[in-house]
Amino acid sequence: xxxxxxxxxxxxxxxxxxxxxxxxxxxxxxxxxxxxxxxxxxxxxxxxxxxxxxxxxxxxx
Amino acid sequence: xxxxxxxxxxxxxxxxxxxxxxxxxxxxxxxxxxxxxxxxxxxxxxxxxxxxxxxxxxxxxxxxxxxxxxxxxxxxxxxxxxxxxxxxxxxxxxxxxxxxxxxxxxxxxxxxxxxxxxxxxxxxxxxxxxxxxxxxxxxxxxxxxxxxxxxxxxxxxxxxxxxxxxxxxxxxxxxxxxxxxxxxxxxxxxxxxxxxxxxxxxxxxxxxxxxxxxxxxxxxxxxxxxxxxxxxxxxxxxxxxxxxxxxxxxxxxxxxxxxxxxxxxxxxxxxxxxxxxxxxxxxxxxxxxxxxxxxxxxxxxxxxxxxxxxxxxxxxxxxxxxxxxxxxxxxxxxxxxxxxxxxxxxxxxxxxxxxxxxxxxxxxxxxxxxxxxxxxxxxxxxxxxxxxxxxxxxxxxxxxxxxxxxxxxxxxxxxxxxxxxxxxxxxxxxxxxxxxxxxxxx
Numbered sequence: 001x002x003x004x005x006x007x008x009x010x011x012x013x014x015x016x017x018x019x020x021x022x023x024x025x026x027x028x029x030x031x032x033x034x035x036x037x038x039x040x041x042x043x044x045x046x047x048x049x050x051x052x053x054x055x056x057x058x059x060x061x
Numbered sequence: 062x063x064x065x066x067x068x069x070x071x072x073x074x075x076x077x078x079x080x081x082x083x084x085x086x087x088x089x090x091x092x093x094x095x096x097x098x099x100x101x102x103x104x105x106x107x108x109x110x111x112x113x114x115x116x117x118x119x120x121x122x123x124x125x126x127x128x129x130x131x132x133x134x135x136x137x138x139x140x141x142x143x144x145x146x147x148x149x150x151x152x153x154x155x156x157x158x159x160x161x162x163x164x165x166x167x168x169x170x171x172x173x174x175x176x177x178x179x180x181x182x183x184x185x186x187x188x189x190x191x192x193x194x195x196x197x198x199x200x201x202x203x204x205x206x207x208x209x210x211x212x213x214x215x216x217x218x219x220x221x222x223x224x225x226x227x228x229x230x231x232x233x234x235x236x237x238x239x240x241x242x243x244x245x246x247x248x249x250x251x252x253x254x255x256x257x258x259x260x261x262x263x264x265x266x267x268x269x270x271x272x273x274x275x276x277x278x279x280x281x282x283x284x285x286x287x288x289x290x291x292x293x294x295x296x297x298x299x300x301x302x303x304x305x306x307x308x309x310x311x312x313x314x315x316x317x318x319x320x321x322x323x324x325x326x327x328x329x330x331x332x333x334x335x336x337x338x339x340x341x342x343x344x345x346x347x348x349x350x351x352x353x354x355x356x357x358x359x360x361x362x363x364x365x366x367x368x369x370x371x372x373x374x375x376x377x378x379x380x381x382x383x384x385x386x387x388x389x390x391x392x393x394x395x396x397x398x399x400x401x402x403x404x405x406x407x408x409x410x411x412x413x414x415x416x417x418x419x420x421x422x423x424x425x426x427x428x429x430x431x432x433x434x435x436x437x438x439x440x441x442x443x444x445x446x447x448x449x450x451x452x453x454x455x456x457x458x459x460x461x462x463x464x465x466x467x468x469x470x471x472x473x474x475x476x477x478x479x480x481x482x483x484x485x486x487x488x489x490x491x492x493x494x495x496x497x498x499x500x501x502x503x
Contacts, residue, residue, distance in 0.1 A: 020065040023249060024205075028072060031211030035333045042330030042386065 062253050063190050067183035067202035069250035070138050073243040074145055074179040075209015077118075078336075080111045080168075082217045086230040090159055093230055102161060110152075110168050112431075117173025119428030122181050126421030127283060129178065130414075134186045134254045141179035142247035148172025149240035156233035179247070180206065180424065184404045185417035189257050193266045195408050196355070200347025200401040207340035207397055213239075275356055275477070279485035280412030286419045289484055291410050294477045298359060299403050300426035300433075301470035305366060305463040306396025307434035309389060310335055319452050320377045321385065331386060338390040339397040346398025347405065355406040356477060362395040363471035370464035374457035400427075410480055437462065 087107045088096045096103075129137045151167025154160075183202050191198035217235055224234035262268075268278065286292050309316065313335050314328035323331075350358040369388045376385040404420050411419050438459050445455040 017062060020062050020249075020253060023246075024065045024068045024072060027212050027246075028068075028205075028208050031208060031213075031215065032337065034215040035211045035337055038333035039330040039337070041324070041326040042334060 063183075063187060063255065064198070064201045066138075066250040066253035067187055068205040068208075069253070070141060070179045070183060070247050071202050071205030072209045072212060073247050073250075074141065074176045075206040076213030076216075076239070076243070077111070077114055077172075077176055078207075078210030079212075079214030079217060080114070082214045083221075083232055083235075084108065086221055086232050087156070087164075089230050090156055090232065093228065106161060107164075110164055113165055113169030114173040114176060115431050116428055117170055118176040118180065119425045121174040121177030122421035122424040123177075124421075125174075125178060126181060126418030127415070129181055129417045129421065130185065130283070133256055134182045135251050137178050137182040138247060138251035138254060141175045141182060142244055142251060143175070144171050145175025145179060145247070146240040146244040148175055149236045149243070153233045153236035153240065156236065177421070177424070181417045181421045183250075183254060184420055185413060186254060186256055188404065188408050188416060189261065189413055191263070192261075192268065193263055194348070194351045195405040196350040196402055197344070197348040199404040200344045200398075203347070203401040203404075204340055204343040204397075206400075207336070207343055211336055211340065275354065275479060276409045277412055277479060277485070279482070280414035281410075281419075281480055281484050282486050283415035283418035283422065285484050285486075286411045286415065286480070287422050289480050291477055291480055292419070292423070294473045295403065295406060295410070296423055296426045297473040298406075298470050298477070299399065299423060300430045301466050301473065302359075302362060302366075302396065302399035303427055303430035304434040304437065305370070305466045305470075306393060306399070307430055308438040308459065308463055310339065310393055310396065312435065312438050313389070316456055317382075317385075320454075320456060321380065321382050322453070323382065331389075334386065335389060335393045338394040342394025342397035343401035346395060347401035350398075350402045350405060355402060355409055356474060358402060359399070359406070359474045360471060362399055363467045363474060366392055366395050367464040367467040367471070370460045370467065373460040374454075377453060377457065410477075412486075414486060 084104055084107050088101050088104060090102065091097050091100045148167045148169075148171035151171060152164050153167075155163030155167055184199055187198040187202055188195045216239065220235035220238050221231035224231035224238075281289070313332040314325070317323055317331040318325060318328040346358060346362070353361075369392050372388055373385065376382075376388060403423065404416065407419050407423065408416055438456075441459045441462060442455040445458055446452055450458075
């Protein structure tokens with residue numbers, strides 16, 4: 001069966017395949033970038049404050 | 062070209078997860094700079110848009126599944142684009158006329174139908190193109206739904222910022238722009254997707270004569286499938302896995318702030334990080350399921366998930382944000398994995414003939430979980446606070462409840478067994494020759 005079957009991308013040139021992936025990768029990459037930027041405060045907080053109770057406002061209260 | 066086509070549609074409809082960015086601006090449509098009591102909509106009023114859309118997603122996937130199987134992925138994706146983007150256009154009109162009914166009808170009902178159609182449209186086709194790696198194939202598409210939130214939320218914020226003026230909060234213009242952009246993107250998916258010829262197999266792939274996993278080579282019709290015990294066991298598996306995950310995902314920012322006293326910005330960062338793991342988990346765990354088998358991977362989700370949920374209170378006690386973030390990230394990755402692995406599990410048990418329609422009916426479990434999960438977290442934590450438990454510790458009991466739910470899911474998963482041969486479709490293959498093997502290693 002497999003020998004007589006066309007490959008799934010037989011009719012698709014490498015260029016159209018690349019374009020198709022770029023079309024979906026660009027917005028997805030932009031979304032991931034935006035989310036990573038949004039997540040940065042978490043890492044700054046983790047690296048800067050660690051787990052010290054003094055760094056948590058509710059502990060001070 | 063099939064995976065990017067499927068991704069294009071899922072990346073668009075996943076925008077629903079980012080709808081919350083419109084909530085607050087929608088309460089200022091009349092007042093613009095501030096919400097005017099009595100004239101402007103309230104947050105609970107606007108919140109119904111999201112709920113209606115998710116309910117319609119489940120209902121349309123369940124009801125229209127057979128139509129999807131009949132007309133194929135291209136027409137379904139086109140219909141999904143028309144409904145989803147038409148819904149956005151109607152919502153734009155609803156905001157312009159300040160009619161909440163039009164918003165419910167547009168974004169909620171019509172848009173929700175677009176979500177349901179778009180969600181199940183490529184699943185069956187992907188599994189047929191990649192019979193050797195169905196978990197990876199469906200994981201890639203369903204990863205797009207998670208990724209859609211990452212795009213939709215910042216896009217909505219950017220568009221509202223660009224169109225904001227002294228007389229407009231920018232929502233109606235944002236809806237209009239999104240309808241046009243998403244329509245073009247979804248049409249790309251619709252016109253790129255193709256169904257494989259009957260009996261298609263990838264080069265060099267020969268199906269194992271005696272698969273060792275819980276896999277059938279026969280097919281089960283949708284009207285028969287949903288009356289079998291394995292269908293309802295999988296319904297429970299999905300519902301319990303999603304209930305546990307959605308409980309933490311929906312409250313992530315507030316939970317992080319309450320448990321560790323961090324700022325709103327850090328809480329938002331935590332929620333963003335979980336979104337990334339939600340998306341990544343979909344492709345990672347579902348691809349892994351092609352190696353381990355579906356039953357075993359769900360056992361991992363449930364056992365590891367229950368252990369990690371039970372560990373969350375300890376991270377709060379020792380005030381380790383890092384450990385909490387790590388634990389939550391793994392939990393959420395498995396929540397996403399549960400979504401992405403279920404179509405392949407269905408394919409293993411029921412074959413590919415009516416996979417889209419069967420998947421559509423199973424998605425009602427998601428609608429149920431979308432209501433159950435957040436309510437459970439809210440109710441238990443509020444009850445705890447009212448009974449004198451400090452706010453930071455109020456989530457601990459919820460975590461144990463979630464661990465219990467996952468153990469129930471484990472029980473349901475362990476009970477999953479092959480569909481009885483009498484349910485196999487007689488016209489698509491001799492059930493006597495269907496290779497069915499009981500999974501022995503779990």
